[in-house]
Amino acid sequence: MSKVTFITPEGERFTIENVDGQRIREIALEHEVPGIVGECGGNCMCATCHVYVAEEDLPRLPPMSAEEDAMLDNTAAERRPNSRLGCQIRMTPELDGLTLYVPDRQL
């Protein structure tokens, strides 16, 4: 079963196991990973579940939709080439071991 690791700006690590089928945003909120707000409820409307994906994991990720791409232009922390929205990524066995960095702000 897959696991995912979140690393906060302070360097704190949260590794969560058995997450297949769940979205990154839900996983973070359910396990109280600080720094993920998710105010719109996972509807790709607010860009407050922004994460930076570890460079080595980028090729494994599913491509982003036009909607996610547009919303990422609205993040509070700087958008980078490895920026994604947690509400748009669902964990699958292909993503096992994914590492995500939480930005320093979402608002």
Next chain:
Amino acid sequence: MQRVVIIGGGQAGAHGAMHLRARGFMGEIHLVHAEPGLPYQRPPLSKTFILDESPPESLDFRPAGFYEKERITLHPTKAVAIDRARGEVQLGDGTGLAYDALILALGAAPRPLPGAPSSLLMLRTREDALRLRPRIAASREVLIVGGGFIGCELAAALAGAGRKVRLIEAQDEVMQGRVSPLTARLLREALEAEGVEVLRAARIAAWDEDGLGVRLADGRALRADLLLAATGVAPETALAAEAGLAVSPSGIEAGADFRILDPAIFAVGDCVFAHNLFAGGPVRLESVQHATDSARHVAELLLGASAPYRKVPWFWSDQGKRRLQIAGLIAGCDAFRIEGDPGAMSFSVYGYRGEELRCVESVNRPADHIRARKALTEALDAAS
């Protein structure tokens, strides 16, 4: 400031509580949330939740442990009165809850329909949706009364799930006054193309006693094996009115900072009628954005901030495969311009008041929407 009490655990109340703590408020936070379960998000109710089998907790904003860890005390009961002289909220369980600051996040509730039977089904809460699920599963033909955002979302969702849907709208067009005439027509035609029969300018003369049919003013009798009323909401103002605060049918009256006459009390979200910088006057807004931003604004005020509330409204409505995103406000727009490809259901309608861009409605054009939010925000910042 020792203790903040928030009445209402909807989008505004819950996010206000979270924001207060996230920004470093050290005192007590009490959230009075009368509905069963933890505070939850409503938007999926009319789009997916009524049709899927996801558990009720999937809508929770945060798990129970979050509230414990963040020291946000949940009171699973109603607030029955506000004693302003004592600075205390009376709760339905008979206890009193003193406050230093009180935030009213009371929300809105379906407008009562004269002559409608008590068996009439409506959708506002998670409990409503859970009750509707088996009824929807067993239905083939559905009547929806009210062609606003919720009615159109329900119609698209139910038609998409194979139901024969008829949508009854009293006005000449669906979503009238909420979106431009052009967007309304295009979205209505898309519903019709999916098999939804939209009856416009259809006034209801009488309701069937069993809640499953209506008779229209033109004499037509319509029945189905499920009837849902989605005829809009009215702000919850009773608690404020009984406490002697200024209310009107538009909502709880408040200034630009969501302060009301009593300096210790604020009103946020769907229940408040407040001066709005972008609108240029007092408005009541029903949206996730306004609920969240107004509550956060009050949280910031309580922590000592003084910047004015300066947010551009945004909104969304998922109608089947069509995602409508709105930035700005349609009120006062007198000219419209369309871009994109309406035939392919990918377009944006730009609304102007004179020369000024005031509103952008995008259907399946997310990049236009984000550009619009930014452009309207820059214009507002430049003007104020």
